[in-house]
Amino acid sequence: MLPEVPPALARAGDVGVVIEGNAEAGVVVLGAEIMGMAQNGVTVLPRERLVRAFRIG
Structure with missing residues (x-):
């Protein structure tokens, strides 16, 4: 299980929702942006869109 962290403390390589x-x-x-899959392929969004974040490593 991945430890949940506040979205503001997420760092590069962490995952989120x-x-x-x-x-x-x-x-x-x-970093300042997040990347995920959309209907038309990969999309990049501002990190302010994070509602949950989880530490990797």
Whole structure:
């Protein structure tokens, strides 16, 4: 199980969750941005969209 951290403390390589429409979507923290899959492929969003974050490593 991954330890949950406040989204503001997520660092590059951590994973997180954003709300897109009525669904949750998994993302990877890049730094100031996050990356995840969308219907048309990979999308990059501002990290402020994180609602949950989990520490990797």
